Amino acid sequence: MKFLIHTYGCQMNVRDSEAVEALLVAAGHEKAASEADAELVIVNSCTVRQKAEEKAIGKTGNLCAEGKLTGLMGCAVKRLGEEVFRKLPKLDFAVGPRAIGLIPKIISDGVFPRLELADDAMSQALASHMSGGVQAFVTILVGCDNRCSYCIVPDVRGHEYSRPAREIIAEVRALVENGVKEVCLLGQSVLRYGVRNAAWDDSDAPSPGGYKEAFPRLLEALSAISGLERIRFTSAHPKGCTDELIRAYKEFPKVCRHLHLPVQSGSDRILADMGRHYTRAEYLAAVAKLRELDPGFALTTDVIVGYPGETEADFEETRTLMEEAGFDNSFIFKYSPRPGTRSAAKPDDVPKAEKERRDQVLLADQEARGLRRNAVCVGTVREVMVEGPSKRNKARFSGRDGGNRIVVWDVSPGEQAPRAGEVLQLRIIDAHAQILIGERI
Ligand code: SAH
Ligand code: SF4
Numbered sequence: 001m002k003f004l005i006h007t008y009g010c011q012m013n014v015r016d017s018e019a020v021e022a023l024l025v026a027a028g029h030e031k032a033a034s035e036a037d038a039e040l041v042i043v044n045s046c047t048v049r050q051k052a053e054e055k056a057i058g059k060t061g062n063l064c065a066e067g068k069l070t071g072l073m074g075c076a077v078k079r080l081g082e083e084v085f086r087k088l089p090k091l092d093f094a095v096g097p098r099a100i101g102l103i104p105k106i107i108s109d110g111v112f113p114r115l116e117l118a119d120d121a122m123s124q125a126l127a128s129h130m131s132g133g134v135q136a137f138v139t140i141l142v143g144c145d146n147r148c149s150y151c152i153v154p155d156v157r158g159h160e161y162s163r164p165a166r167e168i169i170a171e172v173r174a175l176v177e178n179g180v181k182e183v184c185l186l187g188q189s190v191l192r193y194g195v196r197n198a199a200w201d202d203s204d205a206p207s208p209g210g211y212k213e214a215f216p217r218l219l220e221a222l223s224a225i226s227g228l229e230r231i232r233f234t235s236a237h238p239k240g241c242t243d244e245l246i247r248a249y250k251e252f253p254k255v256c257r258h259l260h261l262p263v264q265s266g267s268d269r270i271l272a273d274m275g276r277h278y279t280r281a282e283y284l285a286a287v288a289k290l291r292e293l294d295p296g297f298a299l300t301t302d303v304i305v306g307y308p309g310e311t312e313a314d315f316e317e318t319r320t321l322m323e324e325a326g327f328d329n330s331f332i333f334k335y336s337p338r339p340g341t342r343s344a345a346k347p348d349d350v351p352k353a354e355k356e357r358r359d360q361v362l363l364a365d366q367e368a369r370g371l372r373r374n375a376v377c378v379g380t381v382r383e384v385m386v387e388g389p390s391k392r393n394k395a396r397f398s399g400r401d402g403g404n405r406i407v408v409w410d411v412s413p414g415e416q417a418p419r420a421g422e423v424l425q426l427r428i429i430d431a432h433a434q435i436l437i438g439e440r441i
Helices: 011-026 050-064 075-080 083-087 100-109 122-126 153-157 165-177 214-223 243-251 268-274 280-293 312-325 352-375
Strands: 002-007 040-045 069-074 093-095 114-116 135-139 182-186 230-234 258-260 298-305 329-334 381-389 396-400 406-410 423-431 435-440
Touching: 002 011, 011 040, 011 069, 011 100, 011 122, 011 135, 011 182, 040 050, 040 075, 050 069, 050 075, 069 075, 069 100, 075 083, 075 093, 075 153, 093 100, 100 114, 100 122, 135 165, 165 182, 165 214, 214 230, 214 243, 230 258, 243 280, 268 312, 280 312, 298 312, 298 352, 312 352, 329 352, 352 423, 381 406, 381 435, 406 423
Parallel strands: 002 040, 040 069, 069 093, 093 114, 135 182, 182 230, 258 298, 298 329, 406 435
Antiparallel strands: 381 396, 381 423, 396 406, 423 435
């Protein structure tokens, strides 16, 4: 059957969709070239904010109306349960984020409507990849046990579980044999790898560098895989910025000097209410450690504006923290109460227009700061991994430096076109807030 998957939400969802694609292809199905061509369409949904959920449900509703076999997967399914069929009466099947391994079987069984929410066939799904690219996502940790007050992720993605290191190493080896040059390790809180359940067992060879913590030890093991050029990971919690992690950054050049370190707020009062388990000073101390290691270390973050009870003074604290931390990029979210979370019990008392204003203020700050941070790169030579030609201009190529900064450069007609995955030395000649302009040297 020809199928297509539409993905909403975070990189975890991107990875889950890729795993389902691989499972469907292995079961004899075929990726459709376009929506019109598809006989089966699946929407992978997000529910982290109400708007995100509405988008995915709306899209699914439109697809259902076309009369094709239609499925919904991901976080919104787990939140809605049976209700999903009341919202979408023509939906054929719905699968929660930890049951995605069942999708090929659901299709071959052919019994609809069907709802699957339990943990099932997860490890099989996690090990499946589509071949082709030079970059791959590898999920190392599923679920989350942090229970931040505003967040629905623990309800929909379940308890935290670290996959065995041995499984991950084998998976990355296989990916590299298939041409992958860069992996991005995924989890809600990757620095908690191996904390809730052991990731390494006694029969695993000891760490050559004497690493005791599970995550730095994983970085060490993956660094030893020849042919792998770059290792990234996301997301991280500042509590995990340990001395061993810093040592791993120093010792393993394949580990990119970029960290997505969501701060959420700069106000201690709000951070405590959110249950983030760090203060503004502790967060900034983690940032200082990374910048001491490398002043060019790229830092990105997530921030929520308009959390219940957030005053103008709290908001100013967020603004000043963002300036002090000097984020290279940031993702600003307007608070959205999620049913069943702790903060949903509080009045959502920051008016919509005020949330919008705070959002705009932080976006404008980030635009200026991004430009300033990027301007420092002008004149430097950077190692850029080629991703491919730009969609609009085939003579222009795009790639990323180790700090995850997007670099574009022109390739003259006579010049041999660079290959995806190739690492080039480029001199930066100009900077914008979101991209750097380079030239071959
Ligand atoms: N596990 C990651 C974040 C996962 S959710 C972490 O802890 O860093 C991605 C981002 O969505 C969060 O960092 C937060 O900024 C935002 N977010 C989560 N719940 C939200 C809510 N109820 N309203 C607005 N933004 C939210
Ligand atoms: Fe949500 Fe907090 Fe877990 Fe991140 S760490 S997924 S914000 S509960």
